[in-house]
Amino acid sequence: MGGSLPGPEQGELLFDARRERVGEVVGSSQGRVTLRSPAGGQRWEAYLCDVRPATAQDALRARVAAANYQSRNATSGNAVLVRSVCEECLDIKRRRAEAPAAGDRGVAMAMTEAMGVHLRVAHP
Numbered sequence: 001m002g003g004s005l006p007g008p009e010q011g012e013l014l015f016d017a018r019r020e021r022v023g024e025v026v027g028s029s030q031g032r033v034t035l036r037s038p039a040g041g042q043r044w045e046a047y048l049c050d051v052r053p054a055t056a057q058d059a060l061r062a063r064v065a066a067a068n069y070q071s072r073n074a075t076s077g078n079a080v081l082v083r084s085v086c087e088e089c090l091d092i093k094r095r096r097a098e099a100p101a102a103g104d105r106g107v108a109m110a111m112t113e114a115m116g117v118h119l120r121v122a123h124p
């Protein structure tokens, strides 16, 4: 209690030794720091004892990873297919996967259609 260490500053790049990745500080509290991946904007929490200031090499690696991530997304026409899935997604996928094994092409087609409808309704 009452640790007097100054917290990391917002925007500072830290290396999370536990996850072996670099993150940008977006907040901190109670011995923990919230980091954001420079690549994808993904956030996670790390303990202050697990992080150290990123070296120039860490920062460079993170920037390269970010550039790769962005160019991959820009060139991939399939990016829109990568979105969140829910229980229903998984259920439809499972039934569609099982249908051909059961020799039922009608079910497979119906499930493909159901998935299209579901995606439009539940994941616009």
Ligand SMILES: [Zn+2]
Pocket (backbone or CB within 6 Å): 084, 085, 086, 087, 088, 089, 090, 118, 122, 123
């Ligand atoms: Zn879904």
